Amino acid sequence: MTKPIIAIFLMAAVTYLPRVLPIAILKKNISSRYIRSFLHFMPYAVLASLTFPDIFYSTTQTASAMFGTLAALTLAYFNKSLVVVALGAILAVFLFESIHLL
Known part of the structure; x- marks a missing residue:
């Protein structure tokens, strides 16, 4: 009984x-401008390092995943919203x- 409680407190x-x-x-x-930047x-x-490797395995073909990634990066470069970037990548794939x- 006490071990789960200790585990919960340690995780918290x-x-x-x-x-x-x-x-x-x-x-x-x-x-410091360096630390603030x-x-x-x-x-x-952190978000990019967690999601980027899985992008290439999210479709049936690696080529279509690369094409969707290129579309998303292009839309993001032109400062489109997150919804537009996501929908553009889905449409491209x-x-x-x-x-x-x-």
Whole structure:
């Protein structure tokens, strides 16, 4: 009975501490432009590193996945919204696979 409770408290601490410690330690504004720039781009880098490898295995063909990725990157480069980028990539993969099947 006590082992699951200890495990729950340990998991809560491991999840909660990395979120609270930076707020508790860094109470003043960060003045370094380098560190602020690093922290600004960190969420994008983590998201990209988690999702990018799986992009190439998400379709039936690697070529269609690359085509969809190219379409998404092109739309994102032109500052389109996330919905437009996602729908554009889906449409590009659909068209590529439809034409390739003919």
